[in-house]
Amino acid sequence: MNPTVDRVTQRIIERSRAWRLDYLTRMQALKNSSPQRGTLSCGNLAHGFAACEQGDKDTLKLMNRANVAIVSAYNDMLSAHQPYASFPDVIRKAARGMGSMAQFAGGTPAMCDGVTQGQPGMELSLFSRDTIAMSTAVSLSHNMFDATLLLGICDKIVPGLLIGALSFGYLPTILVPAGPMPSGLPNKEKQRIRQLHAEGKIGKEELLEAESKSYHSPGTCTFYGTANSNQLLVEVMGLHLPGSAFVNPGTPLREQLTRVSTEQVIRLSKPQGGTLGLGDMVDEKSIVNALVALLVTGGSTNHTLHWVAIARAAGVIIDWNDYAELSSVVPSMTRIYPNGEADINAFHDAGGTPFLIRELLSHGYLHNDVQTVMGFGLERYTRGPALKNGELTWQPAPAKSLDPSVLSSAAKPFSEGGGLKVLNGNLGRGVIKVSAVAPQHHKVQAPAVVFNDQNELKAAFDAGELNRDCVVVVRFQGPKANGMPELHKLTPYLGVLQDRGFQVALVTDGRMSGASGKVPAAIHVYPEALTGGALAKVRDGDVISLNAGTGSLELLLDEQVLASREPVKPNLAASHHGHGRELFGWMRRSTSSPEQGASVFWNYDNETDI
Incomplete structure (x- = not known):
């Protein structure tokens, strides 16, 4: 390991020792009593499967069969989440094929910051993260489930899903991405047109035409903002299937990845002999891996808030000094807009996360000795998905970057620091x-x-x-x-x-x-x-x-x-009323500092839950 990465990791382990032990102790107690539906009364269980087909009812009566919770942030206004409309049917079919089943456990809010920029609704954006966390907890609170699939991509949504699911960290959990939209108007050109409009040199009609060519179809926006940073970090933590973050929606490969995610989370479940949950996989080393991935790719600054909050949900305490010290030694390896002119599809085509992970592992910047949803060892994530005769296969990352102007090697990075x-x-x-x-x-x-x-x-x-x-x-x-x-x-x-x-x-x-x-x-x-x-x-x-x-x-x-x-x-007062903002006053009053994750759940100063 790079000595600085190792030193920061050990410091986090020591700092977090009491919180992490408390978290793991609580999760172990819940794990010991699972499957939770085995503790339900007959009336509880009857309510839980009343709307199911008879075959699914019979499956749920058997405690040696898994029931997968689907928690989705689907809505059809948010382009990145619109593809999720079809995912539950794919998941249910895959689960039945494994002799198990899946239930749509609940939906969470999913707002689009691109729609609310500069609007009153933007003042609810940060608080939507903790609202999503609570919605996820409510979705899983029925104790009907043996595993979880989280369907979410953007901004506050993935952090919220993870924070909520970590309260049920004894359950194995996989995040299921939907992928970015195909490339549209280049981001550099979009920026140029926005500046021309700001100067009054072009009108609103020309601006809207450019924006519509940039944001043009289902899928995540293609610049490297918070949404795509989410996907990259989650994959480097081993919580996706390898190489799945940036496969475009509506493709046969995307559907197969969703199917195999379902099968894999069932294999990880306790009824199938699994012993590890989400809380075992989100630990100090996987958190450090996420921070390294953020820094080497110049990812979203929102994650100086969000990953602090995610880590705390797993009993791990990080601060901005950890980010800064890692940033001083990790290489800058990508040029994705706004850190360059290419978009996320170009990064994926250049070798994407499998190439990036292999390079960082080989130079000691990532911990390999971590648990992932594919098994022990992050080297499993140096392969990318492909279809062969309609079946999912895994191919090694290319030996060299397929576009060195977008994705560099660790030996010859764009710069020596993380930025x-x-x-x-x-x-x-x-x-x-x-x-x-x-x-x-x-x-x-x-x-x-x-x-x-x-x-x-x-x-x-x-x-x-x-x-x-x-x-x-x-x-x-x-x-x-x-x-x-x-x-x-x-x-x-x-x-x-x-x-x-x-x-x-x-x-x-x-x-x-x-x-x-x-x-x-x-x-x-x-x-x-x-x-x-x-x-x-x-x-x-x-x-x-x-x-x-x-x-x-x-x-x-x-x-x-x-x-x-x-x-x-x-x-x-104008920011505290109207557009629903009056409902969030308690969050404004309760939130912690940005370095503590800007969360309403924890107050480090008092070392107590709020």
Whole structure:
């Protein structure tokens, strides 16, 4: 193992020892009493299979046959999830073929951040993760099941499904992807057209035409944002079938992967002699593997929140220092938009996750000694799926990348570091992704232009007030203020300013996610402005220094002057009511800090459940 990867892993193991032991003890107690439906009364069981066909009822009466829970985030508005409409029938047929059965245990919400960007609904996005976790727990609470298939892809959805399923971590669990849409309008061209619209050089009709050519069919969006980062990380954790993350929907291979996922989770179930559940597979080493995969691919900054929360659900405690230390030694091996011009289909065609995993294993960046849904050892994930005479087979990853401009070797990476930095200073603590930021923009020192609402920035841009070197501060965007929305709406304007030759940066207590591109952005800054963070004291014209190289985020102001300033107290009522936001006040009040996962479930400071 790379010594830094090994050192970080051992530190996490030691830090997590008490929480992990408690978690495994609880899961073992549940495992000992499974199959859970064996403890149900006759009335309970009769309710549980009342709507089933007689053959399925007979199967469920037998405690030596598996019942697979299907938990799905299907809806037909979200392009990535629309393909899931047909999956339950495929799963049921495959389960019956194994002498077992599957029941649709429950559905979870699935919102599309692409639809809600810049809209009121975006302020529910982060909280949808913990809502999905609770929905997953409710779905599995009937104690009818021996295994679980999780159907979800995007943003907060996969983290929510995993957090909820880890409460039932004694059950073997496989995540079933649906795949990305085929390539459409290149992402670089989409970005160019967005910037032209921001400058008023083209109208809404031309913009919509470009967007429709980019987002054009069922499947995940093809840029490397949170959704596709989810899929890659989950596969590197061994929770998918190997090589299945980026197979397009609606293909014979995609259907076979769903069928075989069903068969495999049944083989892992206790009635089939299985002994390991999801909680055994999501451990300290698999979490480190996920972080390494995130960093070497320049994945979504959302996962500095989400994987903290997923890890905590399994009794594993990680923090941003772990990310930063790993990032300092792992290579940067992909060029997928916004970190390059290619899309996720090009990455898959170049060798995809099997090639990436093999390279990282061979250079000691990933732990091989982990449990996966395919058995012990991550080397099983160095093969990709293919169809031969209609049957699923596994082929070794190519010896060399099939497109070195998209996917490099570990020996000759695009750069030596993973591109994620932690920032500290008198403005607080945050993160910055620099994998898509040109080196000349890694350090910005300029006067602040302060906004309390992201919508204020457009007016300032249109008025020409930002045509200068500046650090744009968008504050009161943290989880307690308004749910910590992603601020993608800012990206075209900031990109235009940079293209005009200005030194520009963003500092915010909000999120940017896959939109963290060529403009340096200090995000997730905490303490957030609403809770006394120094961001609430910044004034227009104050000089801010952001230095990704040294990891500093400083307001260049005498500390006594800063301490004497009264923080701004904005009226946030407009973000607390309407569009369902009034229902989430308890989440805003209860959420933990970004470095603790921005979760309503755990409070590390008190070491108690909320």
